[in-house]
Amino acid sequence: MRILRAADHKRMPWKNGGGETVEIAVSPDDAGLAGFDWRVSMATVATDGPFSIFPGIDRTLAILDGNGMVLDIEGSAPVLLTTASDPLAFPADIPVAASLQDGAITDLNVMTRRDGLAHRLIRIDIDGGTSVPLTSPTCLLLCHRGALSFRHGEETGALSAGDALLMTDAAGTAVEIDGEARCYLVSIATP
Known part of the structure; x- marks a missing residue:
């Protein structure tokens, strides 16, 4: 991470x-x-x-x-x-x-x-606490607006506008998010 x-x-x-x-x-x-x-x-x-x-x-x-x-x-x-x-x-x-x-x-x-990877991009609006399941080995959470705190496994931290969290070996885990923010989640995997 x-x-x-x-x-x-x-x-x-x-x-x-x-x-x-x-x-x-x-x-x-x-x-x-x-x-x-x-x-x-x-x-x-x-x-x-x-x-x-x-x-x-x-x-x-x-x-x-x-x-x-x-x-x-x-x-x-x-x-x-x-x-x-x-x-x-x-x-x-x-x-x-x-x-x-x-x-x-x-x-x-x-x-x-295209010959080795596929991706997905979704927008997530955070207002309070939420758990975001991660389904791909590589995931990136971008905090576009606002601010948030997170927990991924045993690691914690905070993101402000423009910051991102890059998670590897993430498939099957979740990131716990709390705050008020507009975020984008990128999921990258082999097809």
Whole structure:
């Protein structure tokens, strides 16, 4: 288990050079944009334009802040994503164009290498105490807004906005959470 503090997240340019991403976690550690098995990041999108192409990668996107954007994914009808929308999964190796609705947005982006991993991203609103079952070997809990305390096994700690908790060998366990927060849970496993 590792706590990943917001102040320590790595900032880097987008693959296509069109903006900046904040890398929360990546595997293997310090993998580049071409060599990761999985990656969790946030980005501020300030202009309309194409998404970076990542061959062999599956992606899920959630809108964290802002008024939303329309994704035009090749072969599909355009989709409006907002902070109220469920996260949207799509291949990262097909053309995707984004059109902002009314100003910049911040998104959460989860990517896994298709030939060996699969992932799931869900939003969890915490108001008090709750137990969150973990069904995958690798899980990451991002505290987007608010603050929370947690217990995972015998380990305890606290997360503030932007902090994340990375748990390995997590399948079949649960994380106990208390506080008021909007969180996102990433689950990564072999398919």
